[in-house]
Amino acid sequence: MELLELPFEPVSASVARRHVVHVLRLRGFEAAVCEDAALIVSELVGNALRHGRAMTGGRLCVSWRLDESGLRLEVTDGGGFTRPNAQDTSDLLAISGRGLEIVAVLSHAWGYDADGRGTTVWAQIATPSASVVGTAHGLDPEEYGQVG
Numbered sequence: 001m002e003l004l005e006l007p008f009e010p011v012s013a014s015v016a017r018r019h020v021v022h023v024l025r026l027r028g029f030e031a032a033v034c035e036d037a038a039l040i041v042s043e044l045v046g047n048a049l050r051h052g053r054a055m056t057g058g059r060l061c062v063s064w065r066l067d068e069s070g071l072r073l074e075v076t077d078g079g080g081f082t083r084p085n086a087q088d089t090s091d092l093l094a095i096s097g098r099g100l101e102i103v104a105v106l107s108h109a110w111g112y113d114a115d116g117r118g119t120t121v122w123a124q125i126a127t128p129s130a131s132v133v134g135t136a137h138g139l140d141p142e143e144y145g146q147v148g
Contacts, residue, residue: 001065006045008054008077013045016062020073023064029071033127036106037064037073040123043099044075047121052077055118070108070127076120 004019006012017038024034041062048060054077055061061076103110107123114120 001063004062005059006062008049008058008060010049012060013042013049016045016075017042020062020064024071030128033071033125036125037071040073040103040106040125041075043103044073044121044123047099048075048077048119051082052080052119054078066127069124071125072122073125074120074122076118079114079116079118 002023004016006015020041021034021038024037029037045060045062052060056078060078061074063074063076065072100110103123106125108126110121110123112119112121
């Protein structure tokens with residue numbers, strides 16, 4: 001599993017998105033998988049910032065791994081007062097409330113795990129088995145935006 005720790009700040013959504021896409025492209029993932037992963041990570045980080053609390057040290061964690069089910073993306077925060085749920089937002093003019101609906105459409109499964117330490121929301125994306133051709137290690141998230 002690859003892990004990216006970021007400040008619990010709005011800029012972290014774009015930093016996480018760019019970093020995950022960069023790593024996936026280096027590993028040979030198809031453009032469609034990278035685009036879906038970017039949107040999912042953005043939504044999950046945004047939800048963590050809106051509905052969760054920072055982990056110890058004012059951070060949140062973004063992680064991803066490839067397993068037999070595909071690419072699993074996770075965002076962990078310090079927990080919140082509500083549990084993640086996809087709302088049926090039929091109001092086309094609503095300015096919020098569609099994040100987990102988008103995640104549900106783009107992934108073949110999503111869910112969350114919560115305990116006394118925090119909440120992890122995850123999404124699984126199906127990937128072609130031949131899409132991963134290499135590895136990338138040692139990437140610096142500061143390359144992708146201002147990280148505090």
